[in-house]
Amino acid sequence: MKKNWxxxxxxxYALAILAFLYLPLLILTLYSFNNSRINAVWAGFTFDxxxxxxxxxxxxxxxxxxxxxxTISTIISTVLGTMAALALNRYKFxxxxxxxxxxxxxxxxPEIVMGLSLLVLFSxxxxxxxxxxxxxxxxxxxxxxxxxxxxxxxxxxxxDLEQAASDLYATPWQTFRYITLPLxxxxxxxxxxxxxxLSIDDFIISFFVAGPNSTTLPLYVYAMVKRxxxxxxxxxxxxxxxxxxSLIVIAQVLQPQHSTxxxxxx
Amino acid sequence: MKxxxxxxxxxxxxxxxxxxxxMFIVVAVSFASRTPYGQVIFNFTLANYxxxxxxxxxxxxxDTVFTAFVTTVITxxxxxxxxxxxxxxxxxxxxxxxxxxxIPFWINFLIxxxxxxxxxxxxxxxxxxLLNLGxxxxxxxxxxxxxxVMLGMVYALLPFMVLPIYVSIEQLxxxxxxxxxxxxxxxxxxxxKITFPLTLPGVAAGSILVFISALGMFVVxxxxxxxxxxxxxxxxxxQFLSARDWPFGSALSIVxxxxxxxxIVLYYKAIQKQEGGGRNEEKLA
Numbered sequence: 001m002k003k004n005w006x007x008x009x010x011x012x013y014a015l016a017i018l019a020f021l022y023l024p025l026l027i028l029t030l031y032s033f034n035n036s037r038i039n040a041v042w043a044g045f046t047f048d049x050x051x052x053x054x055x056x057x058x059x060x061x062x063x064x065x066x067x068x069x070x071t072i073s074t075i076i077s078t079v080l081g082t083m084a085a086l087a088l089n090r091y092k093f094x095x096x097x098x099x100x101x102x103x104x105x106x107x108x109x110p111e112i113v114m115g116l117s118l119l120v121l122f123s124x125x126x127x128x129x130x131x132x133x134x135x136x137x138x139x140x141x142x143x144x145x146x147x148x149x150x151x152x153x154x155x156x157x158x159x160d161l162e163q164a165a166s167d168l169y170a171t172p173w174q175t176f177r178y179i180t181l182p183l184x185x186x187x188x189x190x191x192x193x194x195x196x197x198l199s200i201d202d203f204i205i206s207f208f209v210a211g212p213n214s215t216t217l218p219l220y221v222y223a224m225v226k227r228x229x230x231x232x233x234x235x236x237x238x239x240x241x242x243x244x245x246s247l248i249v250i251a252q253v254l255q256p257q258h259s260t261x262x263x264x265x266x
Numbered sequence: 267m268k269x270x271x272x273x274x275x276x277x278x279x280x281x282x283x284x285x286x287x288x289m290f291i292v293v294a295v296s297f298a299s300r301t302p303y304g305q306v307i308f309n310f311t312l313a314n315y316x317x318x319x320x321x322x323x324x325x326x327x328x329d330t331v332f333t334a335f336v337t338t339v340i341t342x343x344x345x346x347x348x349x350x351x352x353x354x355x356x357x358x359x360x361x362x363x364x365x366x367x368x369i370p371f372w373i374n375f376l377i378x379x380x381x382x383x384x385x386x387x388x389x390x391x392x393x394x395x396l397l398n399l400g401x402x403x404x405x406x407x408x409x410x411x412x413x414x415v416m417l418g419m420v421y422a423l424l425p426f427m428v429l430p431i432y433v434s435i436e437q438l439x440x441x442x443x444x445x446x447x448x449x450x451x452x453x454x455x456x457x458x459k460i461t462f463p464l465t466l467p468g469v470a471a472g473s474i475l476v477f478i479s480a481l482g483m484f485v486v487x488x489x490x491x492x493x494x495x496x497x498x499x500x501x502x503x504x505q506f507l508s509a510r511d512w513p514f515g516s517a518l519s520i521v522x523x524x525x526x527x528x529x530i531v532l533y534y535k536a537i538q539k540q541e542g543g544g545r546n547e548e549k550l551a
Contacts, residue, residue, distance in 0.1 A: 014351035084277035091270030110482030117288035
């Protein structure tokens with residue numbers, strides 16, 4: 001009896017924390033449909049703020065910038081990252097410490113430090129800030145995540161099929177094309193989705209390396225938030241939020257269930 | 267082997283060029299000085315690090331460490347029970363439960379802080395509600411103070427605490443708990459003497475993640491904090507974007523990065539020690 005009481009209290013506490021996590025997001029979403037410009041009181045349902053976004057030239061420009069930058073960064077970081085993950089999974093390298101440092105430090109170092117270090121680099125090299133510097137920066141912070149995600153998939157793969165292929169006289173290219181690549185594909189797609197999400201979502205690093213004509217969506221949201229509350233920001237934030245959520249859910253579905261898979265084999 | 271080098275080289279070159287080299291330049295700039303117009307001049311000086319020791323900056327540093335510490339403690343108090351509950355769910359609900367906790371983590375800090383602005387500002391949800399109920403006659407100043415910053419930090423960083431703790435509880439050997447209950451331990455005693463001590467590495471990992479992220483945070487204080495709630499992240503941002511004192515900003519960010527890396531190294535040392543200890547115990551058993 002006592003035990004039951006304790007565990008119900010615990011679950012109630014956990015539910016309250018989940019509510020704490022989700023209520024603000026829910027309220028933001030609701031307000032994006034609220035038919036009132038200044039009031040916190042519900043004044044009826046409207047799509048006006050979303051329509052206003054579509055007619056806002058600066059929002060469309062920021063959206064285009066975000067999509068172009070995310071697409072290019074995703075393609076380049078996925079290709080470079082997948083190549084590196086394949087090699088790291090297959091071969092032993094000298095200077096393992098240097099490779100691991102280059103791989104993990106970009107994730108461990110505070111983002112603000114990475115952002116300003118790129119700003120210093122571009123300014124010392126006299127590269128004007130703009131879309132190209134944003135793309136270079138985004139590829140840099142996506143790369144480690146792609147390598148780690150693809151590597152996790154490769155480590156979960158059995159090597160027997162590749163062995164069988166080469167026993168059956170497949171050339172290394174054929175083995176790669178017909179065995180390794182299809183098996184690694186979910187990991188590569190998950191890596192690409194994570195890269196795309198990180199890029200679309202990035203504020204801190206972009207904040208340092210963006211130029212006057214390369215505002216991305218998060219940078220635009222920031223500028224609006226600094227100016228004050230408006231229903232358009234609610235709508236724009238809601239759009240960004242749900243884009244992120246869908247991308248992450250897809251990436252999760254594609255990723256191998258690492259811990260549970262391991263448990264079953266033990 | 268040759269293939270391997272060709273495959274891995276582009277990514278490593280990229281990271282050297284756009285991660286390692288910029289870091290070295292920042293180190294160099296932190297020992298440089300500047301012209302009145304903000305131009306960096308490379309003449310070796312320790313002045314930027316000495317300036318950090320001025321009372322004003324020490325104050326900001328202490329405030330930052332304090333805020334990060336309180337954030338860590340609160341996220342632990344919220345995160346541990348949450349992680350524990352997820353491990354107690356039926357197996358097929360665990361993954362969805364975890365995803366539910368992790369989703370907010372992927373949503374932009376900026377948007378999540380902004381959501382709180384809507385709720386807490388003087389014409390926001392809470393104040394409007396309380397005014398309409400007649401409980402208050404003046405809007406409360408809920409936003410733009412240090413408490414709002416801490417709330418925002420806890421909100422932003424909670425998922426960082428939950429994930430590592432969840433992993434450590436999930437990996438716990440269930441036989442130990444069975445043994446404890448066979449030997450007559452009450453569930454709470456078993457938790458206190460077995461589950462909690464054995465999941466401390468997860469707590470340490472979560473705390474490090476939260477603490478380091480809180481140290482470098484500038485979005486939350488920027489959006490939710492008042493004029494006096496500047497943390498070291500805001501100070502760095504200021505040196506680079508308004509004050510144009512890059513050498514000082516670089517010195518500050520080197521201090522921040524070193525602090526973060528020292529904590530991570532200490533954590534790995536502690537974990538290795540514990541794993542070593544665990545193995546010895548197994549041998550004895």
